[in-house]
Amino acid sequence: xxxxxxxxxxxxxxxxxxxxxxxxxxxxxxxxxxxxxxxxxxxxxxxxxxxxxxxxxxxxxxxxxxxxxxxxxxxxxxxxxxxxxxxxxxxxxxxxxxxxxxxxxxxxxxxxxxxxxxxxxxxxxxxxxxxxxxxxxxxxxxxxxxxxxxxxxxxxxxxxxxxxxxxxxxxxxxxxxxxxxxxxxxxxxxxxxxxxxxxxxxxxxxxxxxxxxxxxxxxxxxxxxxxxxxxxxxxxxxxxxxxxxxxxxxxxxxxxxxxxxxxxxxxxxxxxxxxxxxxxxxxxxxxxxxxxxxxxxxxxxxxxxxxxxxxxxxxxxxxxxxxxxxxxxxxxxxxxxxxxxxxxxxxxxxxxxxxxxxxxxxxxxxxxxxxxxxxxxxxxxxxxxxxxxxxxxxxxxxxxxxxxxxxxxxxxxxxxxxxxxxxxxxxxxxxxxxxxxxxxxxxxxxxxxxxxxxxxxxxxxxxxxxxxxxxxxxxxx
Amino acid sequence: xxxxxxxxxxxxxxxxxxxxxxxxxxxxxxxxxxxxxxxxxxxxxxxxxxxxxxxxxxxxxxxxxxxxxxxxxxxxxxxxxxxxxxxxxxxxxxxxxxxxxxxxxxxxxxxxxxxxxxxxxxxxxxxxxxxxxxxxxxxxxxxxxxxxxxxxxxxxxxxxxxxxxxxxxxxxxxxxxxxxxxxxxxxxxxxxxxxxxxxxxxxxxxxxxxxxxxxxxxxxxxxxxxxxxxxxxxxxxxxxxxxxxxxxxxxxxxxxxxxxxxxxxxxxxxxxxxxxxxxxxxxxxxxxxxxxxxxxxxxxxxxxxxxxxxxxxxxxxxxxxxxxxxxxxxxxxxxxxxxxxxxxxxxxxxxxxxxxxxxxxxxxxxxxxxxxxxxxxxxxxxxxxxxxxxxxxxxxxxxxxxxxxxxxxxxxxxxxxxxxxxxxxxxxxxxxxxxxxxxxxxxxxxxxxxxxxxxxxxxxxxxxxxxxxxxxxxxxx
Numbered sequence: 001x002x003x004x005x006x007x008x009x010x011x012x013x014x015x016x017x018x019x020x021x022x023x024x025x026x027x028x029x030x031x032x033x034x035x036x037x038x039x040x041x042x043x044x045x046x047x048x049x050x051x052x053x054x055x056x057x058x059x060x061x062x063x064x065x066x067x068x069x070x071x072x073x074x075x076x077x078x079x080x081x082x083x084x085x086x087x088x089x090x091x092x093x094x095x096x097x098x099x100x101x102x103x104x105x106x107x108x109x110x111x112x113x114x115x116x117x118x119x120x121x122x123x124x125x126x127x128x129x130x131x132x133x134x135x136x137x138x139x140x141x142x143x144x145x146x147x148x149x150x151x152x153x154x155x156x157x158x159x160x161x162x163x164x165x166x167x168x169x170x171x172x173x174x175x176x177x178x179x180x181x182x183x184x185x186x187x188x189x190x191x192x193x194x195x196x197x198x199x200x201x202x203x204x205x206x207x208x209x210x211x212x213x214x215x216x217x218x219x220x221x222x223x224x225x226x227x228x229x230x231x232x233x234x235x236x237x238x239x240x241x242x243x244x245x246x247x248x249x250x251x252x253x254x255x256x257x258x259x260x261x262x263x264x265x266x267x268x269x270x271x272x273x274x275x276x277x278x279x280x281x282x283x284x285x286x287x288x289x290x291x292x293x294x295x296x297x298x299x300x301x302x303x304x305x306x307x308x309x310x311x312x313x314x315x316x317x318x319x320x321x322x323x324x325x326x327x328x329x330x331x332x333x334x335x336x337x338x339x340x341x342x343x344x345x346x347x348x349x350x351x352x353x354x355x356x357x358x359x360x361x362x363x364x365x366x367x368x369x370x371x372x373x374x375x376x377x378x379x380x381x382x383x384x385x386x387x388x389x390x391x392x393x394x395x396x397x398x399x400x401x402x403x404x405x406x407x408x409x410x411x412x413x414x415x416x417x418x419x420x421x422x423x424x425x426x427x428x429x430x431x432x433x434x435x436x437x438x439x440x441x442x443x444x445x446x447x448x449x450x451x452x453x454x455x456x457x458x459x460x461x462x463x464x465x466x467x468x469x470x471x472x473x474x475x476x477x
Numbered sequence: 478x479x480x481x482x483x484x485x486x487x488x489x490x491x492x493x494x495x496x497x498x499x500x501x502x503x504x505x506x507x508x509x510x511x512x513x514x515x516x517x518x519x520x521x522x523x524x525x526x527x528x529x530x531x532x533x534x535x536x537x538x539x540x541x542x543x544x545x546x547x548x549x550x551x552x553x554x555x556x557x558x559x560x561x562x563x564x565x566x567x568x569x570x571x572x573x574x575x576x577x578x579x580x581x582x583x584x585x586x587x588x589x590x591x592x593x594x595x596x597x598x599x600x601x602x603x604x605x606x607x608x609x610x611x612x613x614x615x616x617x618x619x620x621x622x623x624x625x626x627x628x629x630x631x632x633x634x635x636x637x638x639x640x641x642x643x644x645x646x647x648x649x650x651x652x653x654x655x656x657x658x659x660x661x662x663x664x665x666x667x668x669x670x671x672x673x674x675x676x677x678x679x680x681x682x683x684x685x686x687x688x689x690x691x692x693x694x695x696x697x698x699x700x701x702x703x704x705x706x707x708x709x710x711x712x713x714x715x716x717x718x719x720x721x722x723x724x725x726x727x728x729x730x731x732x733x734x735x736x737x738x739x740x741x742x743x744x745x746x747x748x749x750x751x752x753x754x755x756x757x758x759x760x761x762x763x764x765x766x767x768x769x770x771x772x773x774x775x776x777x778x779x780x781x782x783x784x785x786x787x788x789x790x791x792x793x794x795x796x797x798x799x800x801x802x803x804x805x806x807x808x809x810x811x812x813x814x815x816x817x818x819x820x821x822x823x824x825x826x827x828x829x830x831x832x833x834x835x836x837x838x839x840x841x842x843x844x845x846x847x848x849x850x851x852x853x854x855x856x857x858x859x860x861x862x863x864x865x866x867x868x869x870x871x872x873x874x875x876x877x878x879x880x881x882x883x884x885x886x887x888x889x890x891x892x893x894x895x896x897x898x899x900x901x902x903x904x905x906x907x908x909x910x911x912x913x914x915x916x917x918x919x920x921x922x923x924x925x926x927x928x929x930x931x932x933x934x935x936x937x938x939x940x941x942x943x944x945x946x947x948x949x950x951x952x953x954x
Contacts (some may be wrong), residue, residue, distance in 0.1 A: 003726070005626065005694070007626070022725070022726040022917065023694075024692070024915045025915075038694045038725075039628075039692055039693035039694035039695075039725075040626060040694055040695075065914045065915045066915050067915040067916060067917040094915075094916070094917045094918070095886070095912075095914070095915045095916030095917050096915075097913075097914040097915045098913070098914075101913075102914050104914075118688075118907075119685075119688040119907040119908075119910060119911070120688070120692070120910065120914070122688075122689055122692040122693055123692045128692065128693060131628065131630065131689070131693065132628060132693070134629075134630075134631075135628035135629040135630065138619075138629045139619060139623045139629065142615075142616060142619050146616045149482065149484070149517060151516075151608065151609060151612035152611075152612045152615045152616065153608065153611075153612065153944055154611075154701070154718055154943065154944060155944065155945070156716065156944070156945045156947060156952075156954065157634065157678075157701045157703075157716055158647070158678075158703075158715070158716055158947050158952055159952065160952035160953060160954075161954075168651075170635075170649050170650065170651060170671070171649070171650050171651065171654065172647050172648070172649060172678065173647065173648050173650065173654070174645075174647060174648065174705050175654070177648065177650070177652070177657055177665045178657065178659070178663075178664070178665050180654055180655065182655070186655075187655070188654045188655050194647070194705060194707070194715070194949060194950075195715075195947070195949070195950060195951060195952035196949075196950040196951070196952075197952060199952050201634075201635075201649065208596075208944065208945060208954060211595075211596040211597070211599075211944075211954075212599055212608070212944065215501070215516055215597070215599040215600045215605065216516035216599055216605060216608065216609070217482070217500075217515045217516035217517055218516075218517075223700075223701065224631070224634045224700065224701065226634075226635075228651050228671060230671075238635070238671070238672075239633060239634055239635055241631055248499070248515075248516075249480070249499040409572070430595075430596040430953075430954055431596075433596060433597065434596070435572075436574075436575070436578075437542045437572070437574040437575075437579050437581075437597070438501045438502075438542045438543050438544040438571075438572045438573075438574045439544060439571070439572030440499065440544040440571045440572050441571070466631065467630055467631060467632065467633070467685065467688075467689065468632070468633045468685060470633060470635050470672070472671060472672070472673075473671075473672060473673040474672060474673070475633070475635055475636065475637035475672035475673075475674060475676050476637060476907075477633065477637075477638075477685060477688075477907055
């Protein structure tokens with residue numbers, strides 16, 4: 001008798017027969033009904049124990065969290081709430097779970113408590129749904145790029161360059177921490193370190209991805225990136241995963257087309273394949289909303305929000321137009337924005353991005369042609385000399401989801417921009433080589449994976465969408 | 478007129494018509510024939526320039542490495558060596574490539590030279606083939622696990638635990654490197670560091686993967702791992718990618734079944750989908766072999782070696798049997814092994830592993846039940862009290878490809894093993910929790926991704942199968 005998963009037993013085309021299953025007890029009620037889960041699906045299978053013919057000692061060990069092996073007959077259920085159930089013939093306790101000390105009881109736990117027990121939190125419905133969706137999103141992303149002729153590349157995690165300028169970096173070292181070697185000037189001598197130079201954890205794989213785009217054509221990265229800023233908020237992680245496609249011969253308009261098609265395709269995949277987990281999380285949010293004041297409740301339900309992205313054309317609006325709209329908007333005039341929009345050149349905040357998407361355009365928005373001075377050195381300068389071919393994609397509820405640009409492909413312009421920011425050409429000799437030998441228009445974008453998981457699951461704290469979050473003062477597990 | 482890729486134009490079902498393509502010049506011969514590549518395939522497309530009606534200045538700029546935009550007619554080729562070619566109507570130089578300084582000329586470059594130009598080396602046939610295969614292998618791996626009900630999980634890169642014992646670690650810190658804060662004992666005070674404790678780069682995601690296996694059932698990791706050993710060899714990287722599946726309710730025999738099925742399935746995918754790149758690399762090896770003395774030449778061709786794994790059952794042999802075979806083997810008796818096998822308990826070297834696979838059994842081999850003292854603390858102790866349920870899978874040419882085990886699921890036994898190795902229980906309280914609450918038999922294995930890419934591409938230096946290798950004294954790019 002082969003072993004089954006709960007998912008298989010609950011599928012519509014299962015044949016009623018003798019079955020054999022292992023899993024963990026979620027609840028045991030009336031000394032009779034075991035709700036068994038094995039992670040293969042959100043749902044439990046009901047297993048009916050013949051308590052009159054099961055010894056007392058065993059019955060006592062059927063507790064929440066215990067691992068059990070059940071053999072029995074799969075039959076149509078007599079009760080309400082499930083189509084099928086297992087009439088248990090034998091139940092064997094594989095691993096006990098002491099109800100006095102087991103942290104995950106069948107009751108509501110705060111997310112904060114579950115974060116402290118992150119090694120056990122996928123034993124709850126909410127976190128198992130979130131992590132199954134995280135996995136499904138990862139696969140949908142790999143599948144999209146594979147289907148569209150992109151090559152996946154692993155850019156380095158340890159980097160000798162700190163020129164990317166995307167944020168503060170963590171140092172990676174093997175030097176004696178207490179007594180590092182010093183050079184004659186009394187400065188730490190990294191030439192004696194493991195890599196013979198100062199090294200950090202990467203903040204982005206983009207620059208390296210460009211090297212491969214300029215030979216393989218279409219590439220993407222999907223790997224961990226790091227920020228050492230001391231930001232203890234619900235939107236920041238010190239370690240997070242990023243997706244960065246990079247494409248040769250693609251201009252900014254093509255980049256927008258790619259990003260829009262990509263986002264719609266990935267979300268459609270999830271809607272098609274992960275309905276159960278989405279519906280569970282949607283209901284969770286509806287319940288949560290009931291406890292909130294009217295004004296803080298969501299405008300859209302979870303699945304509605306996904307369809308909002310899939311069904312609408314993304315509105316393409318220049319930064320300059322957006323500033324005009326925001327300056328003349330009601331919340332700006334009535335001083336409802338926390339950050340008022342007065343002049344061209346200011347960076348947008350989440351409240352502005354959400355206003356454009358949710359109130360003004362009522363569709364996802366792509367802002368483009370940003371002021372050069374608020375964007376990175378590698379973005380292509382427009383002929384006006386003051387804006388760059390950058391784009392940000394704004395989603396409802398969350399604001400910026402994607403940031404990208406056409407890259408500066410002209411050697412002399414790039415050198416000037418680096419000089420202005422005092423970025424050493426010697427640091428990025430290889431990046432400049434791409435502009436010396438066979439340069440061409442090319443573009444790409446970055447997507448913070450955890451932002452996407454938050455959007456899809458409706459979780460409001462980024463620490464709840466990654467297995468073991470790293471944040472200031474926290475590297476547990 | 479939409480843009481095409483070289484791969485599309487060379488496909489069998491292309492319709493002859495006006496076409497439009499962008500790519501890089503590989504060669505330009507007789508002032509007439511451009512071999513154009515865009516990374517979409519190993520192959521170039523021949524573009525025939527009407528040199529009599531093209532201005533001299535443009536012709537001079539058609540050099541190796543230049544980026545060009547060509548419009549013309551796709552026709553059946555008149556010449557030998559290609560089925561179709563493009564009769565060029567217009568050619569536009571997008572980015573020049575100065576033949577005086579461009580490093581990648583149409584001639585043989587040493588791999589060492591190309592490593593120093595790792596940002597340009599995918600502009601060669603060998604490295605573009607290697608990196609396309611690396612990408613295809615990544616996708617085949619994700620697809621296998623997705624198709625088999627596994628969830629992909631991202632285990633943390635920065636870890637507060639150094640209990641894994643798999644090797645030396647890199648320190649991650651934000652402390653002032655020159656003047657770190659010291660505590661009253663004069664020791665570096667990591668409680669003042671970013672995470673409030675000492676942190677390192679992970680050597681394995683296995684322990685964290687076990688937490689998810691014990692709730693979601695079947696999970697796997699695919700992420701970067703690190704070793705700070707000062708090993709400057711052709712087989713070691715300081716930063717490499719690892720795949721680690723972990724499955725609840727699976728014993729060692731099931732683990733072997735999984736690993737064997739997984740390896741065969743992934744290699745079959747590659748053989749089916751990436752024939753061109755494989756054949757190119759096979760021919761490269763044949764040419765290389767001709768320059769070697771007879772004894773150093775490969776026994777098997779590249780594709781033959783992949784089929785050797787796919788077509789043979791993996792022979793399962795206990796460590797104890799293997800030691801007997803090796804002790805009585807010719808190379809041991811004639812002292813041809815560098816490390817002679819004298820007694821039970823010694824660890825095997827690559828030469829022994831290869832002897833078992835290539836000479837003795839003539840098939841992939843799974844060794845199991847290793848002496849406990851040469852394996853990690855978390856492997857399940859057998860009833861004999863001296864061996865553990867470990868397995869190593871050995872492949873031809875390369876030796877160990879996979880290492881795995883059934884995990885110790887018994888709390889008391891695990892605690893004893895940790896105590897013997899002086900691993901602090903407080904460090905791994907969460908790992909012990911898995912044995913306290915609903916413990917069960919479970920197993921997993923680890924596969925070094927770069928070893929697999931070496932096996933599939935036939936590359937002999939591990940630095941040549943990852944985009945930007947990190948090794949002692951080297952963190953360039």
